[in-house]
Amino acid sequence: MDDKASVSISGNNAAIHLPAGLTAQVKVKTNAKSTQKVALMDRSGEVDLVFSGTGEGNTVIGEKIITPGERFLLDAVFEYAGTDGVLKPSKLNSGGPFEVGSLNLLVVVAENGDDTDYNDTILEFSWYTR
Template sequence: MDQQGKFTLPANTNFGVSAFTNSTFDQTVKILIDGQVKATFTGHGMSNNLIGSQVLNSGKGAVQVTVGTGSGGATPSSLISGRAILANRVNFGMVAADEGSDGDFNDSIIELNWPLR
């Protein structure tokens, strides 16, 4: 079973990741693959402001999303996450982060989708 912010994808699979923010404080979203940071998105804004989108490869399949605030994302946010599979073909991973100021879990929203061809 996946832990909060952690997903197991098929090995060597291309996937998309998009990060949005709903906070006046900078959000730093990091995407780790097999324990290595492969993408970092930083920004702030309201109304689901897009702070980054990228296509990555899953490597051995261990994908983790971390979110933090402050200098370089030094203060970790609380995460909730889930996974959905449509028609046994399209996979989505979703992560919602809360920086702790209001408990709304919309300060960062991260979406993963796979497979991409």
Template sequence: MTYVQVDKQADNEIAKIGLPNNVSVSGTITAHSSFTQKVTLFTDSQELYVFEGRGERVLIGSLQNQFDSPFQVKVEHQEGDKWLGSSLRTGGPYSIGSSNFLIVVAESGDDSDYNDIVVQFSWKS
């Protein structure tokens, strides 16, 4: 089952994601903020990926993987020496022909445009 939903946990919002099994999924992580951003993809038992970066329209990471079980995405931004949770919104899954997309966007609080981090997953069906 393919899905994305935001779950509020203490001081963080976490995006819970399920993607199709046995399908190669591409992902890109783009920053649009002067704050340093950290994006962590993880399961209940392990970190899968961690990406950090900042700037406007800066690709801070990409991946190619098969996600045969659900995972989560956490986005944080750095203020001083502290990492603070960002507010999340999600979209999808969307299908256009045989192309499929799922998106997680984050806002760190410096404005309200929800593009400080854009995480996009795509796959073919």
């Protein structure tokens, strides 16, 4: 696998590759009244981070600085609570990586089906390069 950031989507799972040796910020935002959940797991299957919450207007429900080792592969699973409170799979889309000067962004967005704006959950990875 090359050392460029990438994301591939299958159902409500996003497989994310980040380059080695960087320090990245992970931020999760929500634009939904229903509970949104993102679980980030390394390839061993252990849950590393879980973010959950509600809110409108890009409410931040979690953020963390991560420093990957030689290779960094994550699986991100997106779910939302339906009206019955049961977690259901979200629909996903992604963008990036985008380079703006030395800032790099990789984004995965989720839709819970109440509209089609794909902003119910927003998972952002950002990092700087020299």
